[in-house]
């Protein structure tokens with residue numbers, strides 16, 4: 315479907331431009347275009363558009379909601395698609411169902427904590443600074459799905475490896491270390507995501523700069539868990 319939009323300011327975000335479009339459509343009595351959004355500040359991972367052939371559009375390390383119309387020229391035709399992957403079925407227009415990510419998380423993206431009253435204060439556990447930094451970097455993954463949409467195999471390995479790494483690097487994550495990678499990878503495969511063939515496009519398009527290093531760590535965790543598993 316083609317739409318012509320007037321009155322787009324260069325300072326509008328991409329989603330504000332879509333708001334203008336939808337206002338125009340509603341005023342004409344037409345159906346607005348459905349798209350996903352929530353925080354509009356790069357935190358929630360809800361916005362999920364493929365813009366001119368790139369997840370989250372042109373620009374690096376930003377989400378669709380952080381993209382501004384000054385990145386385009388007046389008169390440009392902009393092509394907008396939903397994130398495409400078998401594991402992300404389209405719900406309507408530009409909205410896809412990323413429930414597969416939730417199910418992968420449920421399979422192992424958690425830690426068990428002793429709440430008997432003798433719980434050790436997390437801040438009292440010494441952690442190597444470089445490990446803490448790497449765990450924090452992995453934890454910045456917002457689950458947007460751009461890595462999947464960008465990958466020619468629709469692989470979710472960057473996402474899953476970030477969710478595994480944020481625990482694998484910390485002492486608190488060791489309780490489930492023997493099962494986490496196995497269970498999350500098993501669920502990832504069950505959801506229909508493809509395999510990683512080391513193209514690296516996911517890292518380039520990831521709005522949070524999640525490193526491929528996490529995939530290597532996930533593979534090590536998986537291998538080690540497959541030898542020692544007690545699931």
Ligand code: SF4
Nearest residue numbers: 455456458459461520
């Ligand atoms: S790894 Fe990056 S692209 Fe993939 S879900 Fe996380 S934040 Fe989004």
Ligand code: FES
Nearest residue numbers: 352354359361379
């Ligand atoms: S709407 Fe929350 S990250 Fe874009």
